[in-house]
Amino acid sequence: MTRILSSFSEVSATYDLALVDLWGCVHNGEVIYPAAEAALIAYRKAGGKVILVTNAPRPEAGVRERLDAMGLSTDAYDAIATSGDAAQQAMLMGAVGTKVWHLGPDKDDGFFTDLPDWAKDRPAIERVSFDEAEGIVCTGPFNELTETPEDYRGRFLAAKARGLKLLCANPDIVVDYGETRIYCAGALAQLYDQMGGESLYFGKPHPPIYDLARRHAQKLGLAFAEDRVIAIGDGIQTDIKGGMAEGVDTLFITGGLAADAFGADVEQPEQAALDAWLQSEAQSPSFAIGRLR
Structure with a gap:
């Protein structure tokens, strides 16, 4: 049975490293969750x-710039691993x-312009029209809203x-932008797969993306020992499935994407409802909590 926690600090001393999701866990696309920020700062102060x-x-x-603009303290994290990088x-x-044909909003242009130094030794990637494309790079719908x-x-x-492959830069199906639920690149890639196309995935x-996180861990002097690492997030088929x-x-x-499934109080999920829902999702996380705190 998944154990419901009242705070991350109940178990945090067991782990040297936390792999923490952002959207739905640390922020909602518009504002940072203060309790989550405080929990991560406390964990790092204790040595995590x-x-x-x-x-x-x-x-x-680009992610770091957005977090700075939203006001997330740099004391809350050590490194960032993104699906975009992978x-x-x-x-x-x-x-x-x-x-390639870019399927996605203009805000994701950095995927093509913010390139690592080693890219200069690779053939240039050219963004072209759909009719000229050898493949598709999908970062989301053109208009997410x-x-x-x-x-x-x-x-x-x-x-x-035409046999075009679709590179999915974000395997999430949906996220909640404030109070609005929007589709992500993963939903488009899922449809393409269902239609018989071929999608390639690199995020959770x-x-x-976990290989990338391991490289970050090594730079932090950690060996990424599985029994000393915990993955945290609200996506049962991304964050939790990937961590497992x-x-x-x-x-x-539980207070993220599936909050309505666990009772009236988003901060206090009901054990019976949680157990039944997890069984339907065929996932068994070690722990659960209403919101990261």
């Missing part, structure tokens, strides 16, 4: 290390060709007929 592991489809620098590396290695995956069915039929729950696949303990934030 924090790597923010996010499915944001942007390189680390997926960008694959793109630069030619995973979907050198001429109004569009759904179905808006792309026609374009995906044409892409499938897939291994590449890596062999580490997991802390499920």
